[in-house]
Amino acid sequence: MNGRRVLGLCAAVLSLGLVAGCGGADNTAPATSTAVPLVSTGDLPRPQPGEVHLFGINDLHGNLQPPEGANGKVGMYTAGGAAYLAAHLARLKAAYPDSAVLSAGDNIGASPLVSSLFHDEPTIDFLNSVGVAASAVGNHEFDHGVTELRRLRQGGCAADGCAPGEPFTGAKFPYLAANVTDDNGRLPPGLTPWTMLELGGHKIGVIGTVTTETEHIVMPEGIRGYRFGDEAGAIDKYVPEMKAAGAETVVALLHDGGAQQTHGRPVDYNGCADISPDVKALAHKTDAAVSVLLTAHSHQAYNCTLEGKVVTQAASFGRLVTDVTLRFHDGKVEAAAVNRVVTRELTPTTTTAQLVNFFAAQAKPLAxxxxxxxxxxxxxxxxxxxxxxxxxxxxxxxxxxxxxxxxxxxxxxxxxxxxxxxxxxxxxxxxxxxxxxxxxxxxxxxxxxxxxxxxxxxxxxxxxxxxxxxxxxxxxxxxxxxxxxxxxxxxxxxxxxxxxxxxxxxxxxxxxxxxxxxxxxxxxxxxxxxxxxxxxxxxxxxxxxxxxxxxxxxxxxxx
Missing domain, CATH: 3.90.780.10 (5'-Nucleotidase, C-terminal domain)
Known part of the structure; x- marks a missing residue:
């Protein structure tokens, strides 16, 4: 999310109705006609032949511990926490083995102390552990400049020394930044414009971009010499290259997005009510070969079909997972999606809980x-x-x-x-x-x-x-x-x-x-x-x- 313009998230999200309040946890929606039904991972449909799934997250911002108050709600449902997110992803992978986890950026930055005190290395370790296959860069990935982003990608100790625990080996997934270039058209070190996934015998091109506002909302000296160009133009530039490499369809991870306008009604996290014009514009401008746009940055939830493309966002802080279904048949690709709530009623993943608890204990005396x-x-x-x-x-x-x-x-x-x-x-x-x-x-x-x-x-x-x-x-x-x-x-x-x-x-x-x-x-x-x-x-x-x-x-x- 826009790291330095956005105010307290409770009020920002309340204004759009995604979060009902800042009170205690309650996973049971009231029996009223305005309640948005719970959609999670407890009752997953069986996969069809030729079906591939992509699981999208965005704007985690180092929220490894379950977020509290409004930041830990989706409507009336308590949600989020890395150990619960890992458990839901494991459930999804078990149901759909031909699948991959993707992120639309802002995995780190403006993070709680348990992550940021250790240069967000715990969050990168968590994303590695759940098998993220690729991530777009978000504006917050540039908070400490391209040099620190390269370290997070490649590993090694920070300038002020090594964090506790195992040596930090960096992100095991590629960071995608198709629209970030210097005057010679080169990307920052360690970044790439796109990657190819091979799932269920099918090739899927995955490309990432970040909001053009980035140059105004991160420390200027950290990104000096780099430009943040038009996102749709950058995607379209690489579509022929991905198709030539065998991509049957293209999925775009865009760290940019908008919001539904529900005019006082509760927000359906799988709805597309009066979606922002800028979201429609992104769908309109991108090449027809792009079947899915996983968006981010605005911390909102929506699930749209625009210009024949699936366009979604999974709120923030690991509270939702976007479950994208791609069906390949007769040389065609059909896409559909559903946002699933990361509830806390299932058993959290032990290894993730141990990771979070270790760093929480390290941070506790200061915190x-x-x-x-x-x-x-x-x-x-x-x-x-x-x-x-x-x-x-x-x-x-x-x-x-x-x-x-x-x-x-x-x-x-x-x-x-x-x-x-x-x-x-x-x-x-x-x-x-x-x-x-x-x-x-x-x-x-x-x-x-x-x-x-x-x-x-x-x-x-x-x-x-x-x-x-x-x-x-x-x-x-x-x-x-x-x-x-x-x-x-x-x-x-x-x-x-x-x-x-x-x-x-x-x-x-x-x-x-x-x-x-x-x-x-x-x-x-x-x-x-x-x-x-x-x-x-x-x-x-x-x-x-x-x-x-x-x-x-x-x-x-x-x-």
Missing amino acids: QRVIGSAAAAVPAEPAPAGDSPLGDVIADAMLDAMTNVQAVAAFMNPGGVRAGLTGGTITYEQAYTVQPFGNQVVAVALTGQQILNLLEQQWDNASKPDVLSVAGISYSYSDTASTGHKVIDDSVRVAGQPLNPAAVYRVSTNNFLAAGGDGFTVFEQGSETLVGPSDLDALESYLRSHGAVVPPAGRIEKH
Whole structure:
């Protein structure tokens, strides 16, 4: 998923109705006409002659332990957890031996501590253990740049040393990145555009792409020199090559996607209600030889037939598996699919449970350390004007961390706030869940006019504004004003004083934004960049020194 733009997933998914609530577990749907029936792996139909199955997952994000609250629900059904996912995949493989597991990307990145503390090596080990045959790269695979992605593919120790346990040997499956090239058309080291599967005597070309937004939502220096081109164009470019190699059909793993629009009704995870136009466009643009598009990135669930192609997505965090059936007969290929819930009522796979428990035990001393408290819940979701209460607290922490170099304001990107904080004790693990990217706090010198230009860039995103959370600065804006004139004249205050366009101000932010991330290129015009602590260290220091956090009132006004 868009790693640094997407807010707390509970609210994001609730808004589309996929998750019914953030309460406790309940695998029994209520007996109402609006309940979406459970479809899982307990009653699988017998395979027909000439039938091949593909099992698709996407956006696992290192969720090895069963996700909690809303993130562990599909409708009213409790779902997810690597050991349960492994058990369901084993059940599917037993029923359909001519099969393969595929991923549409974001296997890693923005991961819980049990995976990310060990550079997401546990997640790669898990995917190896369930026999993933190929994966598209997601934008989060590039969070730490192409060099780290190559290490995850090929194995070896991270720069800061080896993780505990067995030596890390890398992904046993190919990472596919057909639309990621340098100026000479070469892919990043260790990646390939497509691969061929041979199942049940049939050849299936599998190609992968990643959203073109990637260059704006990961650290720019990590992907410098690479372009993220049109996805459909990249797929179509390689179709003749795959067909020449004997592919009878092509399956595309696209780390891009959309959502159903159910207008208040519960989302059917096998439905296709008013699907996003961009999903239809992907189906329309891709070559007719492509029979299946396994999509990702938006963390939503749908199961569509568009332009004669099966187009699906399996939500996120290992809560669903897309079971694709390919039937080969008379030189033709017929495709169908069903999304199956990864319920927790079956016996979890022992080897997977042991893997997860090992790394959880390694992370436990750090995870449980208390670093602060909150007087009440501090939500990640935006206030009416667009800034987030928790985002504002993080901005406070970044400002506090750089007051020694006279920083007077701070900016935090909305997608960098991955979860809210509950009231009461705050542990390191909770803070890590909020900010899992490991960014650095920096201070940049900007003129007052550059700050105004920066604020106006919040409306450069065509789909919705990217309103930054702030500290030390306040202003008003009109959402209906013309582009470039949203911020109301003379409303901007820095440290309580009117903004002077000609003055120079030192502002604090994270190095992702400072490098022009999320399209905020004005930061790159700044001078005299000074480096501070990591964003997580800054937040911990702030929580320790400021007592119980009180959710702040909004600092921005929308007119």
